[in-house]
Amino acid sequence: MLFGAIESGGTKFVCGIGNENGEILERVSFPTTTPDETMGQVIEFFKNKQMDAMGVGSFGPVDPNKDSPTYGYITSTPKTKWRNFNFIGELKKHFDMPIGFDTDVNAAALGETEWGAAKGLDSCVYMTVGTGVGGGAIVEGKMLHGMLHPEMGHILIKRHPEDHFTGNCPYHNDCLEGMAAGPAIEKRWGKKGIELQEVDKVWEIEAYYLAQVVVNLVYTISPKRIILGGGVMKQKQLFPMIRKNVKELLNGYVETKEILVDIDNYIVSPGLGDNAGLCGAIALAKRAYQG
Structure with a gap:
């Protein structure tokens, strides 16, 4: 199985492809600018990649409640251009697959329990x-x-x-x-x-x-x-x-x-080092795939 992973930070985005063992097979990073520019780079990276599911660990605050009408949004962030941004909705326009979503730090905690x-x-x-x-x-x-x-x-x-x-x-x-x-x-x-x-x-x-x-x-x-x-x-x-x-x-x-x-x-210190967030996003994708 292959999973897409996004570690969305206030300073930079890290995107990667990993497997069910938390191994990162491919990765790229770029600065966090505007939603249009940054998400354009995200979508371009994952376009035509083989993936079974995706996981997103995002800077926040976010709405992680699946029963909420704003589930998958970045909400009241100080980064004004990203305020009330429908992160998962934007990804769903391009990728028809399960997508796990949570905060970047919850994702990192999950990654550390899985592999770190x-x-x-x-x-x-x-x-x-x-x-x-x-x-x-x-x-x-x-x-x-x-x-x-x-x-x-x-x-x-x-x-x-x-x-x-x-x-x-x-x-x-x-x-x-x-x-x-x-x-x-x-x-x-x-x-x-x-x-x-x-x-x-x-x-x-x-x-x-x-x-x-x-x-x-x-x-x-x-x-x-x-x-x-x-x-x-x-x-x-x-x-x-x-x-x-x-x-x-x-x-x-x-x-x-x-x-x-x-x-x-x-x-x-993190057992996964600087990969805790990206591995956490892989773990979110894995959970989303397993339902």
């Missing part, structure tokens, strides 16, 4: 920390939805006592994304994160904020593994700092072996 760092587990959270911050969750083998879908990047957090940055989120200023996403780091310090690798205070503050979302996830969803990906998390010094902060913030309240003795294998 959470393989063999029925629950995990995947968070991406990059241009934005977002999170997706698998709970008892299912992608987590509710009234909408998880928006973990906008949780409210306690401010680091030495951080006087006002925040960078257009909706909430100092929510998690407003304080910890790549653009927030750059705006706070005047340089991109990659230029600040040796400045310990940058990562001390970053780890403090990211540890808070991990602690909140432990308390609310209790996932069996937490996976942190995205461009900011390529700063490998963050992982030990986040784990240390998590233990301190939990303060002995959660006494599981995952936290007390095996936290290095509990808070981890």
Whole structure:
């Protein structure tokens, strides 16, 4: 079986063809511009390709409710040209096959449970920390939805006592994304994160904020593994700092072996690396094909 996969990001689209084992056989990427231009490139890539189904993991917010009249839409995104865009409807004009659809981070979480760092587990959270911050969750083998879908990047957090940055989120200023996403780091310090690798205070503050979302996830969803990906998390010094902060913030309240003795294998980087989102879209396609 062959599946088409689309990882739709606010900065770039990644399209590929993969098989039922999550192997990517072909891939291409291009910048996210206007819907007309970007979707034209998507359709051109998949045209005449052999596929049994397609999967889409998209930046959001999106409508993943199949009973909703706006199912398959990108909805209230800050990217105004994409607001209320009928993503699945546009694909259905050109491809007559099952199409799976969810957020990019829910897709990545699914991919990691199928083939990556959470393989063999029925629950995990995947968070991406990059241009934005977002999170997706698998709970008892299912992608987590509710009234909408998880928006973990906008949780409210306690401010680091030495951080006087006002925040960078257009909706909430100092929510998690407003304080910890790549653009927030750059705006706070005047340089991109990659230029600040040796400045310990940058990562001390970053780890403090990211540890808070991990602690909140432990308390609310209790996932069996937490996976942190995205461009900011390529700063490998963050992982030990986040784990240390998590233990301190939990303060002995959660006494599981995952936290007390095996936290290095509990808070981890993506097993699929930069392919988590695209492999997740393959997993969405596979589920759509299986009905």
